[in-house]
Amino acid sequence: MRNETLTLSSPAKLNLFLHITGRRPDGYHELQTLFQLLDYGDSLSFTPRDDQSITLEPNLPGVPEADNLIIKAAHLLKDHVTAASPNKVKQISGVSIYIDKRLPMGGGIGGGSSNAATTLLALNTLWNTDLDTETLAELGLKLGADVPVFVRGATAFAEGVGDILHPVDTQEKWYLVIHPNLHISTAKIFSDKWLTRDTPKSTIAPALEGDLENLRNDCETVVCRMYPEIREAINWLDQFSPARLTGTGACIFASFSEKKRAEYVLSQMPTKYHGFVAKSINESPVHSELKKWRHH
Numbered sequence: 001m002r003n004e005t006l007t008l009s010s011p012a013k014l015n016l017f018l019h020i021t022g023r024r025p026d027g028y029h030e031l032q033t034l035f036q037l038l039d040y041g042d043s044l045s046f047t048p049r050d051d052q053s054i055t056l057e058p059n060l061p062g063v064p065e066a067d068n069l070i071i072k073a074a075h076l077l078k079d080h081v082t083a084a085s086p087n088k089v090k091q092i093s094g095v096s097i098y099i100d101k102r103l104p105m106g107g108g109i110g111g112g113s114s115n116a117a118t119t120l121l122a123l124n125t126l127w128n129t130d131l132d133t134e135t136l137a138e139l140g141l142k143l144g145a146d147v148p149v150f151v152r153g154a155t156a157f158a159e160g161v162g163d164i165l166h167p168v169d170t171q172e173k174w175y176l177v178i179h180p181n182l183h184i185s186t187a188k189i190f191s192d193k194w195l196t197r198d199t200p201k202s203t204i205a206p207a208l209e210g211d212l213e214n215l216r217n218d219c220e221t222v223v224c225r226m227y228p229e230i231r232e233a234i235n236w237l238d239q240f241s242p243a244r245l246t247g248t249g250a251c252i253f254a255s256f257s258e259k260k261r262a263e264y265v266l267s268q269m270p271t272k273y274h275g276f277v278a279k280s281i282n283e284s285p286v287h288s289e290l291k292k293w294r295h296h
Contacts, residue, residue: 003047003048004047005045005046005047006045006046006047006122006125006126006293007043007044007045007046007289008043008044008045008046008118008121008122008286008289008290009041009042009043009118009284009285009286009289010041010042010043010044010103010111010114010115010117010118010150010286011037011038011039011040011041011114011150011281011284011285011286012037012038012040012041012103012109012110012111012114012177012278013035013036013037013038013109013110013114013146013149013150014035014036014038014109014175014177014246014251014253015033015034015035015036015108015217015246015247016033016034016036016170016215016244017032017033017034017215017216017217017244018031018032018033018216018217018218018219018247019031019032019033019199019201019202019215019216019218020195020196020197020198020199020218020219021197021198021199021200021201022197022198023197024161028161029161029190029197030159030160030161031158031159031160031161031162032157032158032159032199032201032202033157033158033162034155034156034157034158034168034170034215035110035146035149035155035156035157035158035165036155036170036175036280037153037154037155037280037281037282037283037284038109038175038177038278038279038280038281039278039279039280039281039285040102040103040276040277040278040279041102041103041111041114042099042100042101042102042103042111042114042115043099043100043102044070044097044098044099044100044115044118044119044122045097045098045099045100046095046096046097046119046122046123046126047095047096047097047098048093048094048095048126049093049094049095049096050093050094051094052092052093052094053094053096054071054074054075054078054094054095054097055094055095055096055097056068056070056071056097056098056099057096057097057098057099058099060099060101060105062105063105069112069113069115069116069119069143069144069147070097070099070115070116070119072116072143073115073116073117073119073120073123073140073143073147074095074097074119074123076120076139076142076143077119077120077123077124077127077129077131077136077139078092078123078127080131080139081127081129081131085129088127088128088129091127091128091129092127092129093126093127095123095126097119099115102276104179104250104251104274105183106183106184106250107179107246107249107250107251108184108245108246108247108248108249108250108251109177109246109247109251110146110149110150110247112144113140113143113144113146113147113149113150114146114150116140116143116144116147116150117136117140117147117148117150117151117286118150118286120136120139120140120147120151121136121151121286121287121290122290124136125290125293125294133151133152136151137151137152141163145161145162145163146162148162148163148165149162149165150284150286152165152167153283153284153286153287154167154168154282154283154284155167155168155169155170155280155281155282155283156168157204159201166204167282168204168282169282170280170282171280172279172280173255173256173257173279173280174255174256174257174258174259174261174262174277174278174279174280175253175254175255175256175262175277175278175279175280176237176240176241176253176254176256176262176265176266176275176276176277177246177251177252177253177275177276177277177278178233178237178251178252178253178269178273178274178275179250179251179273179274179275180229180230180232180233180250180251180252180272180273181250181272181273181274182227182229182230182250183250184223184226184227184230184248184249184250186247186248188226189219189222189223189226189248189249190219190248192222192226194221194222194225195218195219195222196218196221197218199218202215216244217244217245217246217247219245219247219248219249220234220244220245223245223248223249224245227249227250230245230249230250230252233252233273234252236269236270237252237253237254237265238254240254240256240261240265240268241254241255241256241265242254259277259279262277263277
């Protein structure tokens with residue numbers, strides 16, 4: 001086992017659209033969405049320890065360590081390996097994890113899910129547990145429906161509960177992402193009686209051709225009714241380019257063909273919001289960073 005620190009990206013995603021096409025007997029919602037990865041996100045560093053502790057710094061405000069998806073992902077991988085290959089337990093060391101947090105929490109841009117996926121990929125390498133991407137994605141699904149897309153690391157059209165993924169290549173665009181500084185409960189939105197749950201299934205083609213006019217976010221109406229601040233933010237951004245909610249929010253976004261234009265709109269943004277400009281990417285940098293580290 002190498003004792004040096006492994007540092008990896010943890011990119012954000014946008015849901016370019018989100019259609020809820022049904023509800024399963026177990027209460028989960030069937031959906032269709034396009035997960036667009038961005039070249040902006042958090043960064044995580046993993047340093048092996050001499051003891052068996054798994055630690056995270058700094059603490060994330062309002063998130064007890066037991067609920068943190070990074071810590072949960074580390075223990076999930078450790079428990080899986082312990083059960084499946086007891087002979088490999090010896091090579092699992094403790095690890096100190098440091099997070100450089102740039103993504104807003106509860107923003108609907110996948111921060112926690114992306115952190116969990118990066119943790120699974122990093123520790124699979126550091127601990128030499130040799131699990132394939134598919135197994136790691138299945139483990140990730142236990143932590144949240146969005147984790148597998150980050151484990152696989154490709155922009156993708158998703159179906160099922162978001163776990164059936166078809167990698168796609170989207171056109172390069174620049175996105176302005178705005179966080180209106182409020183927290184939205186995903187559970188509250190998905191349990192709302194007015195939520196549309198019967199959008200007809202669409203084929204993958206319109207999503208790939210960038211025909212987002214006929215695609216929408218089924219959660220947006222419910223979110224805007226519950227949180228007028230989101231409607232206000234969408235109306236502001238709409239002046240410059242069609243704006244939309246990502247996931248259940250709270251972040252909203254609009255696309256631009258040029259970085260300069262997106263940065264100009266960011267400079268005009270009301271000071272009560274936070275925002276960033278990011279480029280769309282079809283491949284997460286995590287897998288190439290891991291490859292480089294292995295061959296280093």
